[in-house]
Amino acid sequence: MNGIAFDHVSFAYTGRPVLDDVSFDLPEGEFCLLVGPTGAGKSTLLKAVNGLVPHFTGGTISGRITVAGREVRGSTPADLADLVGYVGQDPLAGFVTDEVERELAYTAEQLGVAPAAMRKRVTEIVDLLGLADVRDRDLAALSSGQRQRVAIGAALVAGPAALVLDEPTSALDPTAADEVLSALHRLVHDLGVTVLLAEHRLERVAQYADSALLLNGGKVTAGPVGKVLAVSPVAPPVVDLGRLAGWPGPPVTIREARRHAAGLRETLAGLVPASVVETPTGPPLLEARGVTVDYPGGVRAVNGTDLVAGRCERIALMGRNGSGKSSLLWALQGTGKRSGGTVAIAGADPATRKPAERRTLAGLVPAEPADLLYAETVAAECEGADRDGRVPNGTCAKILVDLVEGVDPQAHPRDLSEGQRLALALAVTLTAAPPLLLLDEPTRGLDYPGKAALANRLSRLAEAGHCVVVSTHDVEFGAEFASRVVILSDGEVVADGPARQILSASPMFSPQVEKVLPGWLTVAEVAAALPNGTSDDD
């Protein structure tokens, strides 16, 4: 009896191969992690398991895929609903009904499960996933972690043999992600479901997985998590640290790493991280006092927040989902709602200015960067941005080349990779040359190299005199990028100070390296501080 097995599977969209002779065999009840760089075809592989590929995407597939011994190819996703559960990245996009219980029962209704059996099944799933308190609420009233658990429950009600999840925690804050993953871990034990899960933020998931699959260039490498991550181009910081220090394994979890860390701690004992501490130059650029944002229905998203920042600062605005990060950014930029308080950017209140003038004070890249892009090609987008900003032709295109190389000017903005699209939106925003640059959750869909490149780009902009404020709940990105961290909770600032101090004091927002080597935030810092033997890593 096997779980999920691929036997010489190849898949290609017209002329573009994605999977190239992929074979692997997951035993029943295994929790397997699928890793790979952005655009490697992880989603394609997952969708092939339940027939969405090729039924919804087109393309040609060959080879044999079996789930619990049943041949999958040739069946539609609907016919496989009792065999494979599928959970996507955005649970709201896949909800059919509007109440938790109805949503959970939907698949069972489709399969024609008898009402009595269905009630029992729904109750079991509710208990397994810890949804008892919210079982008769509306889906719209749930937190993002609860929603994702409902989506997982909905996929499980029909009792499938396998569950595939495509980045189920990428939109969640660390606590909600932990909630979802530990519920999933329990399910694997209790129900014996075979789980195949793709995720970019490996630092969250690696500890739960039994094995891993690396998909790179259409080829698959299977094996134990540590072995696979050791050769993977994308790996969580703790694995990178293990590789750097030459720890055997390498360790995948913090606990394993701590056991090996004594030697490295001694080596680093007298050293301090070579961090660049910029002192803000001149008078503060941004001065926000008592900013309040109220939404209809008595919801106060931001509650009397003060934020003063100068040029060259790199600020990470962190906090749980719904803590008011986005609302604050939009209010600071002036386009979003502000119910009270004052904002001054270089002495001017952006909310009182016209949009065209406002964007020369503060530029904002929204959580969905594609919202800023309208044109058919990258080149046309850049020309449009030049016109919008009334700047000489070619300004935007030049900024884009500085930010990222190798973007095809004739490509459609929606066909770019996540990182390239973000860079294009950033270039469009920078065309207006705003001193204050705000980015709302920019790391969604970026792999580790993508995030490192983004942190690098933003640091260069800060050096050039911009003040960069990024809202994020990505702990590792915050550690890599920020010089100062502001933590928001329920619309109020609960902590504000130098990144090193704030991040190491917070159990929720401390990065992996800090947990192993207190006082150090990133692998790059450690590598730079070590006397030698670091260069053989690349």
Add this chain to the structure above:
Amino acid sequence: MTASVRRTAHPVAWWGWALLLATAAGRTGNPWLLLLIIAVAGLVVTWCRGSEPWSGAYRVFLFIGLSAIAVRMAFYVVFGGSDGPTVLFSLPSATLPAWAAGFRLGGDVTAEGALAAAYDGLRLATLLICVGAANALASPRRLLRSVPAALYEVSVAVVVALSVAPQLVESVGRVRRARALRGNTSRSPANLMRTVVSPILHDALDRSLALAAAMASRGYGRATGIPAPARRATEASLLIGLIGLCAGAYALLGAATPAPLAWATVAVSAGIAVFGIAFASKRVPHTRYRPDRFGARDWAVVASGAAAVVGTVLSGIYEAAALWPATNPLTVPDLPLWAAGGILLATAPALLVPSSRGGTP
């Protein structure tokens, strides 16, 4: 199931109650009765509605009703209507030529005419508010859950369409804010098309593809195993039944067809349609999770609504003048007692159905 979770009345019962109340409102022009109906609907809504997002519908419809009265008054002032001796003020008037039906614009505004227009507007407002009450008490989605299994696919399509509307609103807001970030405030149609309409359509298309994929992954549209001839027979009987119903209704309203023939057409086609639905429902392989059951209390809710209609019918027989009070000469209208009694009976659901917000499930 031990604890009965949030047992409010059946959605069909709520809609029946509200529509019967609306029927009662349609049968009278008496402002006291209309205000009483609005008050009764308001009382039952405040008492019985849940805490779902749509529960605010009553207030929205109250505003729509008020604007209906305002619009009716404005129409009276501009286009005129019934006249009387008490002139409030005069507007410069113009009579349109005969080819435009000889409408008079402006002219005298009389107290009698204004009052008649206000009564008329109030009646329309009451009808709207009754629909609002139905929305607040049971969302259209809950109502759809009670449609026969044969119409399942249709009801899913409607549910999905209903959830698209709020998503579109959200999407418009997002795109407009992003547009402001680009400093783009041009209002030329070409620019709006490119920077607002096309991103929204993109978004809607992406969402519907994601939803279609999610629904398919969860078994929607599985090969159902119904033999093709049976499926075709069902579809044919539904179609014939509906066409017959239309023809029968047309025959009933027109004078050319004898009434017995028209009634027979309606009855036979209704029979065919019901048979088709029942036949198909038996073969549908889907099941329902916790279907709403129609119990004695639901019948009582419907009956209390019917009492309001019965009251207006009795008033129509015994005190017809009070149902449609004259505005010329100006008098304070009487309160028809039968109708008022019937409408007061329609408050019964407030006592029958427990307040769903009071006890936490």
